Amino acid sequence: MAAAAIRAQINVLIATMFNTGLVDDAFLQLQRMREQGRVTPAYVVEVMNRFLNNAERIINDLIGLMNEPEVDFDKVDGLVQQLKLACSSVGAKRLNLCCVQHISPEAKNKEGYLAALGRVRFQFYDLRSMFKIIMELEQHLAACGPK
Numbered sequence: 001m002a003a004a005a006i007r008a009q010i011n012v013l014i015a016t017m018f019n020t021g022l023v024d025d026a027f028l029q030l031q032r033m034r035e036q037g038r039v040t041p042a043y044v045v046e047v048m049n050r051f052l053n054n055a056e057r058i059i060n061d062l063i064g065l066m067n068e069p070e071v072d073f074d075k076v077d078g079l080v081q082q083l084k085l086a087c088s089s090v091g092a093k094r095l096n097l098c099c100v101q102h103i104s105p106e107a108k109n110k111e112g113y114l115a116a117l118g119r120v121r122f123q124f125y126d127l128r129s130m131f132k133i134i135m136e137l138e139q140h141l142a143a144c145g146p147k
Helices: 003-019 025-035 041-066 073-090 093-102 110-143
Strands: none
Touching (some): 003 025, 041 073, 073 093, 073 110, 093 110
16 A cells, blocks of 8 residues: 555544544644654654553553452552543543543442443543554555655
8 A cells, every 4th residue: 555545544544533532632733743753653653552551551450459359449549540641641532531430539339430440441442443553554654665
């Protein structure tokens, strides 16, 4: 596939992600920086990869805490805050909103947290699949050589 076609495919995917609320302006800003040459495409891919690894670790840690007989809700709340911060840094709007809307620190209810964690995982997997497509397309684009 030609470089221009790959770039167009990436741009359509990013626009769709933004228009559906999956990502916000922070993610678009990262893409603008790449387009302006202020950061490399490899840097953008690295940011997405780090976010995915960090978010997945946090979600797995949350699952581990929720599987304990006695849940330490202070630890849970700390991890949720870390996840929200990670989401904000990369523009993961829908995942961040899911954390804010469904995981209430006041609730301290295991069943409620488990249900909310299921919604968070769903949003994470949706975002991860889109990020992976972008990262794969960026690899193809890089294989096409410089502009």
